[in-house]
Amino acid sequence: MTSTKSKLTRRKLLAAGLAAPFVSSMPWVICPTHANEVVKLQFMYPVGVSGDINKLVTGMIADFNAAHSGIEVEAIYAGSYDNTEQKVITSLGVGEPPAMWLPINSSLQTFLGLDALEDVTEQAKADDIYSDFIGGFLDTAVSDGRLYGLSFQPSTPVLYYNKDAFAAAGLSKTPENWDELFDAAKALTIRDGSELKRWGLIIGGGWHDWMFEAYCRQNGLLPWEKDKVLWDRPEAVEALQFWKQMVDAGCMAPASTWQGSANDFMAGTTAMLYHSTGSLTNLRTSSPFKVGVAFMPKRKNWGASQGGGPIMIAKKQSDAAKRAAWTFARWMTSTDVQANWGKATGYLAVRKSSWETDLMKSYVAEVPEAKVALDQAQYSGAFLQVPAYSRARDLLKSAIDRTLTGEIEAGAALTDAAAETNREIARVMRRRG
Numbered sequence: 459m460t461s462t463k464s465k466l467t468r469r470k471l472l473a474a475g476l477a478a479p480f481v482s483s484m485p486w487v488i489c490p491t492h493a494n495e496v497v498k499l500q501f502m503y504p505v506g507v508s509g510d511i512n513k514l515v516t517g518m519i520a521d522f523n524a525a526h527s528g529i530e531v532e533a534i535y536a537g538s539y540d541n542t543e544q545k546v547i548t549s550l551g552v553g554e555p556p557a558m559w560l561p562i563n564s565s566l567q568t569f570l571g572l573d574a575l576e577d578v579t580e581q582a583k584a585d586d587i588y589s590d591f592i593g594g595f596l597d598t599a600v601s602d603g604r605l606y607g608l609s610f611q612p613s614t615p616v617l618y619y620n621k622d623a624f625a626a627a628g629l630s631k632t633p634e635n636w637d638e639l640f641d642a643a644k645a646l647t648i649r650d651g652s653e654l655k656r657w658g659l660i661i662g663g664g665w666h667d668w669m670f671e672a673y674c675r676q677n678g679l680l681p682w683e684k685d686k687v688l689w690d691r692p693e694a695v696e697a698l699q700f701w702k703q704m705v706d707a708g709c710m711a712p713a714s715t716w717q718g719s720a721n722d723f724m725a726g727t728t729a730m731l732y733h734s735t736g737s738l739t740n741l742r743t744s745s746p747f748k749v750g751v752a753f754m755p756k757r758k759n760w761g762a763s764q765g766g767g768p769i770m771i772a773k774k775q776s777d778a779a780k781r782a783a784w785t786f787a788r789w790m791t792s793t794d795v796q797a798n799w800g801k802a803t804g805y806l807a808v809r810k811s812s813w814e815t816d817l818m819k820s821y822v823a824e825v826p827e828a829k830v831a832l833d834q835a836q837y838s839g840a841f842l843q844v845p846a847y848s849r850a851r852d853l854l855k856s857a858i859d860r861t862l863t864g865e866i867e868a869g870a871a872l873t874d875a876a877a878e879t880n881r882e883i884a885r886v887m888r889r890r891g
Contacts, residue, residue, distance in 0.1 A: 497782040500556035502534040504542040529782045555772045557783045562767045563598035564842045575606040576771040595808045598840040599768040607768030608791045611805040613734045614762040614831050614838050621748035623729040632752040639755040643709035646729035657728040658709035664716035667854045669732050673697035675761025690876040698868040705862050712862045735831035738804025751827035753834050762838035845886040850879045
């Protein structure tokens with residue numbers, strides 16, 4: 459990340475009053491000035507977007523530690539969301555989980571099935587969590603009316619576009635529906651004979667199942683229920699057929715990687731990119747052209763799927779560790795920390811009050827693209843909240859990939875993936891009783 463003005467520095471946090479010891483009358487919040495010994499915690503987290511976010515997170519944790527003499531948090535970077543989930547599950551299996559971790563929100567049912575999560579509903583009710591958090595973000599950590607984490611870095615996919623390429627192609631507006639998206643992708647694709655110079659559109663690989671759920675939502679379908687997936691429904695099949703149509707027309711890349719797709723956009727080898735809003739700052743500051751951000755085009759309605767994740771607290775640890783973990787989670791999701799984090803990354807600040815700070819107001823005035831994902835979030839919901847979600851994601855990604863390469867038709871691929879996923883969900887639910 460090249461912008462130094464967006465760094466979460468200790469000086470900024472001190473100025474905001476966030477580096478002062480967290481003293482509270484709430485019994486679950488540790489008071490460092492009264493603690494007899496340092497409570498040591500491990501926090502395992504991923505980096506799911508482009509840019510140097512790892513340095514930002516470790517800097518935030520260093521600032522927290524400096525401000526809380528009774529708590530010492532060790533930052534453990536675990537790689538991707540998938541890597542983080544697997545490492546936490548492994549540590550749970552040997553009885554040595556980290557005190558806290560940051561998974562993708564879809565893993566909620568997995569960790570609940572392992573009886574791994576501390577219920578923080580009462581702490582949140584006694585605090586300002588329910589009144590100040592943006593409701594849809596908090597809901598990604600709710601199951602059966604109980605809260606099991608504090609949303610830290612919610613995101614939705616957005617449509618990034620190269621403004622210079624749009625101007626050169628004579629496109630005066632961004633696409634608002636699938637038909638307009640297809641037309642724009644064709645107009646923006648450049649070939650020199652048989653050699654491709656620029657794709658019109660790339661959908662970021664690795665998380666294209668997340669994007670696909672957004673397409674289903676745009677076509678009027680929430681493609682899962684609590685105990686099954688609905689990928690074989692006509693609305694889902696139509697969405698994948700639309701992707702294949704763009705691939706067959708030669709204006710959309712049939713495959714990509716997550717980081718590679720961001721690099722392609724910044725290099726100018728694709729004109730439009732579906733990627734996380736968490737990549738906003740990096741894409742905007744690292745691209746040699748003007749970057750625009752728009753809602754994902756709709757079919758029947760606007761629709762998006764929420765990514766990112768909450769900070770979750772391990773259930774099986776000492777009460778002192780739980781209190782300290784809550785203090786950390788509460789600090790990381792506090793008003794000013796979230797405002798700084800949102801500006802530095804593009805992730806959506808989770809608190810209403812964060813968007814009312816002078817920092818965020820001036821940032822949005824300077825970079826109106828920063829508010830696009832927040833506005834789109836009102837049409838979004840949690841991503842794939844089913845048991846066995848990791849297996850479900852693998853099966854869906856395979857179905858999409860096989861379809862786009864021409865190995866199988868969309869309807870058959872999604873029907874097979876849905877059937878196998880639903881068998882796995884039923885097996886997991888039977889095992890849990």
